[in-house]
Amino acid sequence: MSRLDLSTASAARRFMDTKVAQRQVNKVLHSFPSPRFWRATQHTPLDVRTLSATGAVQAAPSCELYVALPFCLTTEPSQCGYCLFPTEEYRRADQLDVYLDYLAREGELYRDRWRALQPVSIFIGGGTPNLLKVEQYPRLLGLIHDLLPNLRAGTPITLEGIPQLFSRDKLAVMREHGVTRISMGAQQLNLELSLLSGRKQKPQHVVQAVAWAQELGLGCNVDLIFGWPQQTLAHLERDIRDLMATGVEHITHYELNVGGVTDFALHRRHELPSPELTREMYHLARELLLAGGYGQLTPYDFQKGDGTDFVYEECRRSFDAHDVWGWGYAAISDFPDHWRAQGGHTFMNARTLTGYYAALDAGTLPVEVGFAREAADMRLSSLFRNLQSLHVDRASYRANFGRDVLDEFPGIWQAAQDLGFVTVDDHAIHLTPEGAYRVPLLQTALMQGRVEELTEAHIAHLKGAPPTAVNAATP
Numbered sequence: 001m002s003r004l005d006l007s008t009a010s011a012a013r014r015f016m017d018t019k020v021a022q023r024q025v026n027k028v029l030h031s032f033p034s035p036r037f038w039r040a041t042q043h044t045p046l047d048v049r050t051l052s053a054t055g056a057v058q059a060a061p062s063c064e065l066y067v068a069l070p071f072c073l074t075t076e077p078s079q080c081g082y083c084l085f086p087t088e089e090y091r092r093a094d095q096l097d098v099y100l101d102y103l104a105r106e107g108e109l110y111r112d113r114w115r116a117l118q119p120v121s122i123f124i125g126g127g128t129p130n131l132l133k134v135e136q137y138p139r140l141l142g143l144i145h146d147l148l149p150n151l152r153a154g155t156p157i158t159l160e161g162i163p164q165l166f167s168r169d170k171l172a173v174m175r176e177h178g179v180t181r182i183s184m185g186a187q188q189l190n191l192e193l194s195l196l197s198g199r200k201q202k203p204q205h206v207v208q209a210v211a212w213a214q215e216l217g218l219g220c221n222v223d224l225i226f227g228w229p230q231q232t233l234a235h236l237e238r239d240i241r242d243l244m245a246t247g248v249e250h251i252t253h254y255e256l257n258v259g260g261v262t263d264f265a266l267h268r269r270h271e272l273p274s275p276e277l278t279r280e281m282y283h284l285a286r287e288l289l290l291a292g293g294y295g296q297l298t299p300y301d302f303q304k305g306d307g308t309d310f311v312y313e314e315c316r317r318s319f320d321a322h323d324v325w326g327w328g329y330a331a332i333s334d335f336p337d338h339w340r341a342q343g344g345h346t347f348m349n350a351r352t353l354t355g356y357y358a359a360l361d362a363g364t365l366p367v368e369v370g371f372a373r374e375a376a377d378m379r380l381s382s383l384f385r386n387l388q389s390l391h392v393d394r395a396s397y398r399a400n401f402g403r404d405v406l407d408e409f410p411g412i413w414q415a416a417q418d419l420g421f422v423t424v425d426d427h428a429i430h431l432t433p434e435g436a437y438r439v440p441l442l443q444t445a446l447m448q449g450r451v452e453e454l455t456e457a458h459i460a461h462l463k464g465a466p467p468t469a470v471n472a473a474t475p
Contacts, residue, residue: 003452006445012415015445020419023227023275024440026257031334031346032380032447033371037454038348039461041370045325045333048345051113060321060336065119067103067144068328069126070353071095073162075198077263080187082197084260086330086351087127096132099353100139103328105360107147110327114147117325121156124179127329130161134169141177156180158219163205168212181219183252184209188228189239196229196268203242210246221250226285227278228256229264229271236281237288244292253285254300282437298388299436315388319400329356329366336378338400343373344381375401379408380447387439392429405429412445 006012050058071090072079079087088095107114122144132140145151158181159174166182174182188194189203206222213220222243226236243251255278258265264272273281286296294302298315316322319338326333330351336344347370350356359366373381379401386392397405406413406424413429416422421435421442435442 004448006409006411006448008411009414009418010411012411012445013418015448016415016419016441019441019444020438021275023258023272023278024255024438025259026255026440031384032443033373033377033451033454035348035369037458038346038369038371041347041367043345043347043370044365044367045335045345045347046110046113046365048335048337049113049323057113057116060323062320063117063119063323063325065117065122065144065148066324066326066328066331067122067124067140068326068331068349069096069099069124069129069131070329070356071099071126071131072128073131077198077267079262080197080199081263081268082256082258082265084257084262085127088329088353090128090131093133096136099329100136100143102357102360103140104143106327106366107143109365110325111147114325116150117148118150118152119148119155119325122158124157124159126160128162128165129159130165130170130182132170134167134173137170137173137179138177141174141179145178154180156219158183158221160185162186162199162201163209164201166205166209166212168216171209171212171216171218175216175218179218181221182209182213183221183223185223186243187223187225188231188235189224189242190231190235193228193231193235206243207246210248214247219250220248221252222248223252223254224285225254225256226281227258227273229268231273231281233277233281233284236285240285240288240292244289244294249305250301250303251289251294252301253282253289255282279437283433286433286436296390296436298390299431299439316382316385317389318393318396319382319386320396321400329353334381336373336382338375338378338382343375343378345373346371376450380450383446384443387431387442390431390436394426394428409446412442415445416442 004015006015070088072087074089157179159179160183163184163186166184171182184206186201186206187197189206191202194201210220210222224239224243258269258272289302290296294304295306296302321336321338324332324334326347326349329349331349333347335346338344347367350359350366350368355368356366383392383405392405394404394406406429413422413424416435417424420432421438422432423430431439
């Protein structure tokens with residue numbers, strides 16, 4: 001099978017020219033490679049982050065913790081019309097108690113290993129974590145603090161949720177038990193557009209939740225999505241202005257992913273803004289937010305102030321190794337090993353409650369799939385996350401990987417310069433405003449060669465031939 005060679009600027013330019021008018025797919029959240037290349041594995045995070053008899057550990061210099069809750073309200077259309085993440089339908093309150101029981105059981109399997117762990121941040125996501133009742137937050141947060149006795153005071157702890165399920169009482173008890181910030185997935189303030197997702201929220205739910213967070217001293221982020229079915233520039237501008245008027249400190253404004261068997265992909269694709277209009281939406285929102293006193297921290301994140309307290313699990317500002325521990329249903333753990341001149345490992349927990357509960361009933365960690373990264377995979381994974389910081393530090397790349405990122409992908413960076421996506425100096429590759437919007441395209445070009453190798457190995461594996469490039473997560 002012939003492979004596409006993007007090592008020259010002309011070849012990379014032709015590749016990008018064929019993609020630039022197409023609808024983008026945001027590839028950030030799972031870094032590299034795609035979970036479609038991950039395989040069933042008997043190994044777990046404890047096999048690659050071992051604890052010796054003397055208490056010595058093998059670990060990156062820093063880490064964070066992701067805690068997952070699986071449940072979402074039932075909507076029509078399902079999955080809010082667009083969501084591609086694994087979730088479970090919430091039907092009754094006792095589901096939450098049962099899940100917390102199993103979350104505690106998984107935590108016990110990590111107790112010895114996590115005793116000395118000091119995450120720099122903790123993110124409680126899902127799913128919809130603010131489905132919990134007021135009285136359940138002390139238990140959830142108590143589990144975290146119990147398993148992390150050395151957690152530093154004031155460690156940022158973010159809890160995700162939807163606007164209509166936040167109440168002042170919930171926020172107060174969250175804060176009392178260590179939550180420092182909430183992240184609210186509003187997606188649309190316009191009521192008609194919001195109803196396309198089957199959600200029951202109203203604009204006042206967002207405004208009230210922001211006000212309560214401010215009153216209680218909680219940090220607050222609100223997510224909005226652009227490129228939504230039937231959305232116009234006027235809709236977008238009104239939403240951005242109304243949200244800024246609340247004084248919320250952080251706004252995440254990201255492009256809709258359209259795919260899978262979702263309602264938006266199957267039944268509303270014809271209602272989506274064109275790729276060119278979607279691009280206009282990005283730049284209009286950016287201009288409005290900058291004019292409103294928000295600084296741009298990533299392609300999609302805007303925050304008041306200097307951003308020094310910015311916490312986002314998918315962004316890196318250097319190439320130094322950093323572990324991610326995933327705890328709960330469908331949670332992902334990620335362990336780079338380039339600090340030991342190796343690749344790294346990633347794992348995903350069971351993506352069904354049946355599988356998650358069954359593994360824990362058997363006394364085993366609920367890992368479903370994993371991937372053992374080679375060095376090239378680790379460089380791409382780190383590069384994808386660093387692109388989120390709007391620049392790529394060449395010295396940090398050299399220090400961690402022993403090569404210059406500009407020399408590794410010369411044709412792609414030159415084509416990106418020619419297209420006005422980046423500027424380059426001796427210290428860094430800097431994204432322009434257009435380049436920030438085009439991060440998904442840059443990622444597509446950067447990973448093209450490696451994806452072709454992985455695809456060939458994946459096909460060979462499915463056919464029963466010996467794999468050549470893809471490995472299940474093996475320590």
